[in-house]
Amino acid sequence: MMNETRSDGKDGQIRALVVGDDLVIRRGLVSLLDTDNRTLAVREALGRSQALELAQAWVPDVVILNLGVPRQEGMHTLAELSQLYKVLVLAAKDVAFDVDHALRVGATGYLVHRQFSASEFIAAVVATAQGRAHLSPGAVIALAEKLKAVRPLRAAAPGGNRVDGLSRRELEVMEYISRGQSNPDIAKALFLSEKTVKNHVNRIYAKLQVRSRAAAVALWLGAPVDLD
Known part of the structure; x- marks a missing residue:
């Protein structure tokens, strides 16, 4: 069978493969995707072997992997899938080790159950399909705490020369990002519009030469970790 061509979500239509051993969670995610007009098609797989077989034949733009129990098996599945496909991980916990491990293994994004709405889930799926990292606030905070423990903030300039x-305003925005705050949260805290905050974030990414919040936080904390 010939592989289909990926759309990468650039035309607003994506193919999503949902993988997980929990039937209730899997079907719930499929239902959310089925009701959104940005999703061209959705398929589901029970576990590793089925996911790899279907992904190879169907070539999804994004794989949504629900990390179940045992987690080590899920990490092995992530490692294999992420070599060829963009993977959005869904997990029950925002433990720093789990977040860091998943990103190092190859996850593009990391969402924590009960920390996102239906619309936020769809946004994360679309972002992942386009190669943009998306992390739940708890995941960003956990990652930041881990990096702080490994390499404390420098008193002078976190993240080095970049x-x-x-600017002063961008430094303020970056500080909120490092705390895991979303753009709406930052807008409220700094009395700015969400559009203005988004513009600041985009300029921060350009200046820091990163493509994700996780990578920006890592650089901000002075960690030698490439997460974008």
Whole structure:
């Protein structure tokens, strides 16, 4: 069978493969995707072997992997899938080790159950299909805490020379990002519009030469970790 061509979500229509051993969660995610007009097609797989077989034949734009129990098996599945496909991980916990491990293994995004709405889930799926990292606030905070423990913040300039190029306002926004705050949260805290905050975030990414919140936080904390 010939592989189909990926759309990568650029035309607003994506193919999503939902993988997980929990039938209730899997079907719930499929239902959410089926009701959104940005999703061209959705398929589901029970576990590793079925996921790999279906992914190879169907070539999804994004794989949504629900990390179940045992988690080590889920990490093995993630490692194999992420070599060829963009993977959005869904997990029950925002433990720093789990978040860091998943990102290092190859996850593009990491969502924590009960930390996202239906619309936020769809946004994360679309972002992942387009190659943009998307993490739940708890995951960002957990990652930041882990990086702080490994390498404390420098008193002068976190993130090195690239951070020196940020404006005062961008430094303020970056501080909120490092705490796991979303754009709406930052907008409220700084009395700005969400559009203005988004513009600041985009400029921060450009100056720091990163493509994701996780990578920006890692650089901000001075960690030698490439997460974008």
